[in-house]
Amino acid sequence: MAPFSSITPIEYLKGVGPSRAEVLKSELNVHTFGDLLKHYPFRYIDRTQFHKIQQVHPDMPAAQVIGRLTHLEEIGERKGKRLVGHFKDDTGIMELVWFQSISWLKKSLKVGAAYVIYGRPSVFNNQLSMTHPEMELYHPGVKQAGNMSLQPVYNSTEKLKKFTLDSRGIQKLQVALLESIAHQLQEALPDYLLHEHRLMPLPSALVAIHFPRDQQELAQAIHRLKFDELFFIQLKLLKNKLLNTHKFKGHHFDVVGNRFNTFYNEHLPFSLTNAQKRVIKEIRKDTASGAQLNRLVQGDVGSGKTVVALMSMLLAVDNGFQACLMAPTEILAQQHYHSIKKLLGEGIASVQLLTGSVAKKDRRIIHTQLEDGTLDILVGTHALIEDTVRFKNLGFVVIDEQHRFGVEQRAKLWRKNSTPPHMLVMTATPIPRTLAMTLYGDLDISVIDELPAGRKPIKTLHLYESSRLRMFGFMKEEITKGRQVYIVYPLIKESEKIDLLYLEAGLETLMNEFPLPQYRISIVHGKMPVKDKEFEMQRFVKGETQIMVATTVIEVGVDVPNASVMVIENAERFGLSQLHQLRGRVGRGAEQSYCILMSGSKLSKESKLRLETMVRTNDGFEIAEVDLQLRGPGDIAGTQQSGVLDLKLADLTTDQALLTEVRNSVIGIFEADGQLAKPENARLREYLTEREPTVAWEKIS
Numbered sequence: 016m017a018p019f020s021s022i023t024p025i026e027y028l029k030g031v032g033p034s035r036a037e038v039l040k041s042e043l044n045v046h047t048f049g050d051l052l053k054h055y056p057f058r059y060i061d062r063t064q065f066h067k068i069q070q071v072h073p074d075m076p077a078a079q080v081i082g083r084l085t086h087l088e089e090i091g092e093r094k095g096k097r098l099v100g101h102f103k104d105d106t107g108i109m110e111l112v113w114f115q116s117i118s119w120l121k122k123s124l125k126v127g128a129a130y131v132i133y134g135r136p137s138v139f140n141n142q143l144s145m146t147h148p149e150m151e152l153y154h155p156g157v158k159q160a161g162n163m164s165l166q167p168v169y170n171s172t173e174k175l176k177k178f179t180l181d182s183r184g185i186q187k188l189q190v191a192l193l194e195s196i197a198h199q200l201q202e203a204l205p206d207y208l209l210h211e212h213r214l215m216p217l218p219s220a221l222v223a224i225h226f227p228r229d230q231q232e233l234a235q236a237i238h239r240l241k242f243d244e245l246f247f248i249q250l251k252l253l254k255n256k257l258l259n260t261h262k263f264k265g266h267h268f269d270v271v272g273n274r275f276n277t278f279y280n281e282h283l284p285f286s287l288t289n290a291q292k293r294v295i296k297e298i299r300k301d302t303a304s305g306a307q308l309n310r311l312v313q314g315d316v317g318s319g320k321t322v323v324a325l326m327s328m329l330l331a332v333d334n335g336f337q338a339c340l341m342a343p344t345e346i347l348a349q350q351h352y353h354s355i356k357k358l359l360g361e362g363i364a365s366v367q368l369l370t371g372s373v374a375k376k377d378r379r380i381i382h383t384q385l386e387d388g389t390l391d392i393l394v395g396t397h398a399l400i401e402d403t404v405r406f407k408n409l410g411f412v413v414i415d416e417q418h419r420f421g422v423e424q425r426a427k428l429w430r431k432n433s434t435p436p437h438m439l440v441m442t443a444t445p446i447p448r449t450l451a452m453t454l455y456g457d458l459d460i461s462v463i464d465e466l467p468a469g470r471k472p473i474k475t476l477h478l479y480e481s482s483r484l485r486m487f488g489f490m491k492e493e494i495t496k497g498r499q500v501y502i503v504y505p506l507i508k509e510s511e512k513i514d515l516l517y518l519e520a521g522l523e524t525l526m527n528e529f530p531l532p533q534y535r536i537s538i539v540h541g542k543m544p545v546k547d548k549e550f551e552m553q554r555f556v557k558g559e560t561q562i563m564v565a566t567t568v569i570e571v572g573v574d575v576p577n578a579s580v581m582v583i584e585n586a587e588r589f590g591l592s593q594l595h596q597l598r599g600r601v602g603r604g605a606e607q608s609y610c611i612l613m614s615g616s617k618l619s620k621e622s623k624l625r626l627e628t629m630v631r632t633n634d635g636f637e638i639a640e641v642d643l644q645l646r647g648p649g650d651i652a653g654t655q656q657s658g659v660l661d662l663k664l665a666d667l668t669t670d671q672a673l674l675t676e677v678r679n680s681v682i683g684i685f686e687a688d689g690q691l692a693k694p695e696n697a698r699l700r701e702y703l704t705e706r707e708p709t710v711a712w713e714k715i716s
């Protein structure tokens with residue numbers, strides 16, 4: 016499409032003007048010609064079908080009938096005033112009713128003439144009828160304007176309707192729009208792609224999606240436009256990826272050295288799973304390639320990402336570099352720090368923890384050690400990215416639960432060395448493959464798709480309030496066996512007061528049910544000072560308390576292998592991925608673990624499906640797929656920046672095959688012509704130079 020007309024303000028379209036332009040902007044976010052063109056119909060009325068009156072019944076959403084108007088009469092008074100017509104074909108009779116525009120209709124409708132009528136049938140006083148049908152004089156043999164085969168239906172709103180911009184009104188605007196710009200519409204893809212993928216040309220597709228001649232043409236148009244939506248996202252993402260590997264030289268890790276080997280051979284308390292080994296190999300290969308590593312590691316909760324991170328960092332240290340690990344919360348950073356210290360033992364590498372609550376004088380020591388290079392590994396929160404934190408030679412960065420960090424925060428880490436460090440991002444929130452391809456298309460993706468051996472799948476139960484005593488009994492049994500229990504209350508960000516109410520109300524019952532000195536309870540919630548939180552956490556970790564009552568602050572990462580029961584209160588208030596994360600806090604030891612979902616008895620359909628899914632499966636990827644279907648991509652972290660939300664036609668849950676086709680095609684294009692320099696790729700080159708701002712941090716993920 017020629018850029019000029021696509022960005023032409025909508026008020027310049029014939030039939031729009033300033034006041035209609037305002038509502039189009041405010042109600043539909045349509046600001047330009049291009050926006051209106053992309054306001055696609057959301058469904059189509061099939062006008063190829065005709066019905067006999069005998070076949071028409073009130074359950075039909077709409078019916079189209081050819082017949083004769085035999086009678087027209089105005090009846091009723093004032094508000095009850097209406098125009099009633101009799102409409103007959105050779106099988107029966109129906110009533111037509113109008114409440115508005117009566118005098119105009121009385122003048123224009125011809126009693127005795129044949130009409131094609133279209134509308135929604137209903138039954139009133141035992142009489143089949145149609146209110147405000149569309150009427151068009153019937154001319155046998157002539158193609159009717161009104162019965163164009165598929166009539167577009169557009170989203171509209173009450174406010175738009177006040178400006179006569181109902182579906183019909185918008186359709187008229189589309190006609191005006193296409194009349195004014197159809198001749199300027201241009202192809203966006205190279206011709207060879209149209210042939211390869213049998214795509215309808217873009218100008219035809221844009222016309223056909225608004226005014227399809229038949230179902231087949233419509234399907235082709237939709238296919239073509241979906242293709243474009245996915246194609247251009249992939250084009251941008253993969254171009255970035257290419258820039259990363261070509262432009263950004265990475266630190267070369269030549270050796271697998273002493274520290275890595277000593278750790279692997281002498282300190283590692285278990286053998287790695289095959290998946291862990293594979294991912295470490297992938298990281299090893301990247302870091303030996305001379306290019307910068309940009310890799311996402313996806314691994315379900317408990318799959319053992321920490322040790323993968325640690326071994327990658329040792330690889331860096333072996334090659335004379337420093338490494339850091341950044342976690343989104345203080346508790347998590349502490350947890351990582353402690354487990355890394357424990358895994359490493361003495362003498363392999365120096366590790367420090369840097370968070371907001373580290374005292375000034377300790378912080379100064381850390382700063383000095385970082386700058387003179389005596390510190391090998393730094394673990395911390397976003398305190399790591401402050402400007403005062405300077406490394407001697409940072410070579411490897413691990414970001415845990417990366418979706419909790421913004422792009423800019425990551426970019427700051429990127430700039431902590433003149434040659435940017437390798438970037439490994441880890442997430443325990445599995446993302447469906449399609450979404451990962453769109454969100455993280457510019458990253459390499461590794462998946463740890465295997466849990467360490469000997470883990471028993473967690474048993475999940477859904478209980479109603481009436482079973483609370485049974486649940487308490489079960490908790491006691493487990494505690495008697497020496498196990499520990501989590502009880503989690505919902506956290507609603509907007510209202511921390513309510514959160515505490517939930518927690519406090521629950522706590523009273525709990526204290527009665529689980530009295531001292533036999534039972535000891537830890538409490539952790541977001542309103543507590545960090546020191547107290549840490550203290551309570553540690554009591555639970557050390558086994559001094561048996562019950563941990565918490566809000567979702569414990570959601571990510573916390574690792575207490577002896578905890579075997581996760582009770583989630585008001586489970587219907589949690590999202591699926593959150594429930595799955597919470598469940599992942601148990602099942603980390605050798606014991607059978609349980610997750611108990613407590614809920615009220617009144618559940619929405621969606622809540623029910625969420626809880627059922629949790630009970631049915633432990634597979635994070637399966638859960639993520641259901642989550643995507645339930646919520647759409649909009650609520651999934653990271654989608655805002657990705658362009659996924661601009662998808663109007665493509666659907667990541669149903670268009671997986673198309674996405675794969677598109678992605679492979681884009682990969683092929685860059686393989687054949689990395690700079691898009693060949694003449695046949697001119698349109699793509701243009702697209703990228705026109706739209707891509709030259710912001711460096713865009714290339715960092």
Ligand code: ADP
Binds near residue numbers: 291314320
């Ligand atoms: P997550 O992927 O959720 O971050 P962690 O790295 O915290 O998982 O690992 C979960 C637990 O499993 C930890 O106690 C860790 O020591 C242990 N673990 C990791 N890898 C293995 C393995 N290959 N075999 C046995 N236990 C392992």
Ligand code: MG
Binds near residue numbers: 320321443572
């Ligand atoms: Mg973890």
